[in-house]
Amino acid sequence: MLRWTIIFIILAIVAGIFGFGGIAAGAAGIAKVLFFIFIVLFIISLIRGKKTV
Template sequence: MLYWALIFFILAIVAGVFGFGGIAAASASIAQILFFIFIAVFVVSLIAHLVTGRRPPLV
């Protein structure tokens, strides 16, 4: 998820440089939403790890 946030952030920067303001704003908003979702999932995972003391299974 952090990867996709970074992709949309880079897309927003490139679109902004070339003058596509609408696309840049939309991409920046998507990147911001994905970043905050990532932070929320990370915090929940961290709290679950601290409470249970177990490691999450690796896929």
């Protein structure tokens, strides 16, 4: 999922450089959503992965 976030961030940067504002905003929005989903899943996996001895 982090890979998709990076892809959409790069797409947003390239679209912004070439002046495609709508596409850049859409790609940046998707990247933000994917990043936050990744963070939530990462935190859940850390919590569930702890082993008590």
